[in-house]
Amino acid sequence: MSLIEIKDLKVHYPIRSGFWNRVTDSVKAVDGITFNIEAGETYGLVGESGSGKSTTGKSVVGLEKVTSGSILYQGKDITQRRNRQLLDYNRDVQMIFQDSLSSLNPRKRIEDIIAEPLRNFEHLTKDQEKLRVLQLLDIVGLDADALYKYPHQFSGGQRQRIGVARAVATNPKLIIADEPVSALDLSVQAQVLNFMKKIQRDFGISYLFISHDLGVVRHMCTNIAIMNRGRLVEVGTRDDIYNHPLHIYTKRLLAAIPDVNVSERAAHRAMRQKVEQIYQSNRHDYYDDTGEAYPLVQVSPTHSVALPPELAHQLLAQESEAQD
Amino acid sequence: MAENFAQHSNISAADLDRLTREAQAEATPSTARIIWNEFKADRPALISLFVVVGFILFVMVGALFIDTPKMMETNIVNYFNRPLTAGFPLGADAGGRSILLELIVGSRNSIGIALGLTVISSTFGICWGLISGYFSGYVDWGMQRVYDFMMMLPMTMMIIVLVTIIPHYNAVTLTLIFSIFYWEGTSRLIRSRTLAESGKDYAAASLTSGTNRWKIIFRDIMPNISSLIIVDTTLSFAENIGVETGLSYLGFGLPSQTPSLGTMIANANDPNNITQYWWTWLPAALEIIILCLAISYIGQVLRRAADASQRQGTAD
Numbered sequence: 053m054s055l056i057e058i059k060d061l062k063v064h065y066p067i068r069s070g071f072w073n074r075v076t077d078s079v080k081a082v083d084g085i086t087f088n089i090e091a092g093e094t095y096g097l098v099g100e101s102g103s104g105k106s107t108t109g110k111s112v113v114g115l116e117k118v119t120s121g122s123i124l125y126q127g128k129d130i131t132q133r134r135n136r137q138l139l140d141y142n143r144d145v146q147m148i149f150q151d152s153l154s155s156l157n158p159r160k161r162i163e164d165i166i167a168e169p170l171r172n173f174e175h176l177t178k179d180q181e182k183l184r185v186l187q188l189l190d191i192v193g194l195d196a197d198a199l200y201k202y203p204h205q206f207s208g209g210q211r212q213r214i215g216v217a218r219a220v221a222t223n224p225k226l227i228i229a230d231e232p233v234s235a236l237d238l239s240v241q242a243q244v245l246n247f248m249k250k251i252q253r254d255f256g257i258s259y260l261f262i263s264h265d266l267g268v269v270r271h272m273c274t275n276i277a278i279m280n281r282g283r284l285v286e287v288g289t290r291d292d293i294y295n296h297p298l299h300i301y302t303k304r305l306l307a308a309i310p311d312v313n314v315s316e317r318a319a320h321r322a323m324r325q326k327v328e329q330i331y332q333s334n335r336h337d338y339y340d341d342t343g344e345a346y347p348l349v350q351v352s353p354t355h356s357v358a359l360p361p362e363l364a365h366q367l368l369a370q371e372s373e374a375q376d
Numbered sequence: 377m378a379e380n381f382a383q384h385s386n387i388s389a390a391d392l393d394r395l396t397r398e399a400q401a402e403a404t405p406s407t408a409r410i411i412w413n414e415f416k417a418d419r420p421a422l423i424s425l426f427v428v429v430g431f432i433l434f435v436m437v438g439a440l441f442i443d444t445p446k447m448m449e450t451n452i453v454n455y456f457n458r459p460l461t462a463g464f465p466l467g468a469d470a471g472g473r474s475i476l477l478e479l480i481v482g483s484r485n486s487i488g489i490a491l492g493l494t495v496i497s498s499t500f501g502i503c504w505g506l507i508s509g510y511f512s513g514y515v516d517w518g519m520q521r522v523y524d525f526m527m528m529l530p531m532t533m534m535i536i537v538l539v540t541i542i543p544h545y546n547a548v549t550l551t552l553i554f555s556i557f558y559w560e561g562t563s564r565l566i567r568s569r570t571l572a573e574s575g576k577d578y579a580a581a582s583l584t585s586g587t588n589r590w591k592i593i594f595r596d597i598m599p600n601i602s603s604l605i606i607v608d609t610t611l612s613f614a615e616n617i618g619v620e621t622g623l624s625y626l627g628f629g630l631p632s633q634t635p636s637l638g639t640m641i642a643n644a645n646d647p648n649n650i651t652q653y654w655w656t657w658l659p660a661a662l663e664i665i666i667l668c669l670a671i672s673y674i675g676q677v678l679r680r681a682a683d684a685s686q687r688q689g690t691a692d
């Protein structure tokens with residue numbers, strides 16, 4: 053059984069107007085997505101900004117009121133508040149936020165920030181609690197003198213470490229990492245990703261790793277889902293996505309990864325222009341008449357793509373020809 | 377599970393004391409310290425603070441030693457005594473009553489009402505704004521309609537009507553009546569900041585850390601808008617001194633047998649008093665001007681302390 057099973061999840065934000073505050077329209081932030089996260093793995097959720105990744109993440113951690121669909125954890129649907137309370141759900145599922153500054157209460161000292169989940173979910177003595185906080189600081193590579201400081205006194209990378217320490221505090225099974233390194237410098241990104249991996253090994257945590265950048269996800273994730281305007285357009289293993297992408301949206305995301313290799317920069321640019329051209333001329337093949345993504349079809353045991361079945365298999369055939 | 381953490385970290389219970397002490401040495405000053413430093417860096421503000429606090433304490437304590445009914449007795453012998461005559465440092469009014477004593481008791485009444493009004497209406501307005509802003513949706517919608525309704529009522533007229541139809545009222549009932557109409561401004565201000573704060577990730581993080589919503593409102597969000605609350609409360613205190621004063625001046629505040637700054641300024645309604653017997657109204661008018669200026673100066677310093685980029689105090 054998977055750690056978490058997300059089934060046909062929809063989150064629509066109502067747009068209200070008028071004196072009676074009636075719902076007149078809705079934003080379909082997440083529009084029917086299905087995937088499972090296995091224990092101990094890192095599952096990547098990738099898409100451009102506004103595609104509904106954060107909304108998905110927040111639904112999984114229980115912060116968002118979902119419109120329909122279910123999220124099963126230990127056989128219970130945790131989209132219901134009662135079930136979350138029954139399971140002490142957030143003891144097992146935590147979140148790391150994208151904006152490290154706004155995710156730490158500026159009026160609280162670091163000790164109180166990290167101890168917050170401990171105080172609510174575990175009943176430790178004062179000394180046990182302080183010891184745990186100091187150990188957590190040590191695990192994320194911060195000195196003990198951080199204890200009585202405030203968040204604004206730390207750099208972005210250090211703050212993200214504090215956010216990780218808080219998420220890890222109750223030894224959870226799953227952590228939703230919502231673009232944890234997007235706001236950081238490249239050099240700091242690598243550091244934070246590395247110790248996130250180390251923590252994963254040490255504590256056996258699963259991640260739902262959200263990013264807009266396929267480059268960052270490459271070294272973290274075993275399975276990846278590509279999200280486009282509230283729907284999944286391609287789901288597969290790392291190999292499926294990076295080496296055999298089928299959907300034009302995935303190809304565009306791959307083409308957008310910055311190339312560090314200077315000598316191949318021209319070739320990279322040509323490739324990107326080619327993808328962009330295919331996208332512009334063949335868009336109608338990849339999306340239905342209303343501009344929405346098609347339902348997913350399976351093309352291999354691990355690989356699914358949101359295309360009409362004929363097109364999917366045609367592209368798959370082309371793909372394998374090109375490989376040979 | 378505790379072993380799990382101990383295993384992956386080099387810190388053990390033996391280090392606890394030493395590390396705690398080290399961390400305390402590096403601790404950052406609290407908000408109260410920052411505000412105090414800001415006052416120390418601004419001499420006029422410090423003086424204002426002492427003047428306001430000292431004056432309020434003086435009239436509160438001083439009024440305890442004054443027998444008000446006796447003081448308010450008419451004594452025709454002292455009719456419009458000039459200031460600095462025996463027993464009348466600030467002179468006397470048309471009833472031969474000492475202006476100085478009236479001023480002390482009147483200040484106590486006016487400031488007391490203003491304080492009571494500020495405490496009640498600000499507390500209510502802050503809670504209303506916090507709750508409305510945090511629980512968006514139907515709760516917010518309903519609370520905002522109540523707000524709209526209250527704003528629609530003509531405030532001064534309603535107070536005058538209520539004061540007229542309630543047969544016996546005193547300082548306490550008057551304060552309560554005022555409070556019904558003075559929480560709205562605060563609530564709107566607090567609501568808009570609460571909306572912004574509760575959208576921030578730290579509020580979400582507290583929720584996933586298992587903290588309950590009421591605790592998030594009052595222990596997480598409220599401290600983050602505390603500077604706004606302090607500044608708004610200070611300034612509404614200055615404003616509220618004017619509320620009772622204004623109505624008493626018009627004759628709808630405290631009964632005429634109860635002295636207040638407003639009834640004293642009402643002496644200026646008589647053209648004779650304005651020029652000839654200036655001491656009957658000038659002290660009260662000056663007192664209000666000085667108090668309000670000093671309080672809003674204090675409010676400015678608090679605002680500056682709240683906004684890190686404008687601080688003049690050195691320690692941080």
Ligand SMILES: Nc1ncnc2c1ncn2[C@@H]1O[C@H](COP(=O)(O)OP(=O)(O)O)[C@@H](O)[C@H]1O
Binds near residue numbers: 080107108
């Ligand atoms: N509280 C909200 N009310 C209305 N629309 C929202 C709200 N939150 C997000 N959205 C909309 O939902 C869509 C998806 O947002 P989000 O999940 O934040 O995307 P991502 O994290 O992929 O950038 C966006 O179009 C955004 O404008």
Ligand SMILES: [Mg+2]
Binds near residue numbers: 106
């Ligand atoms: Mg996002």
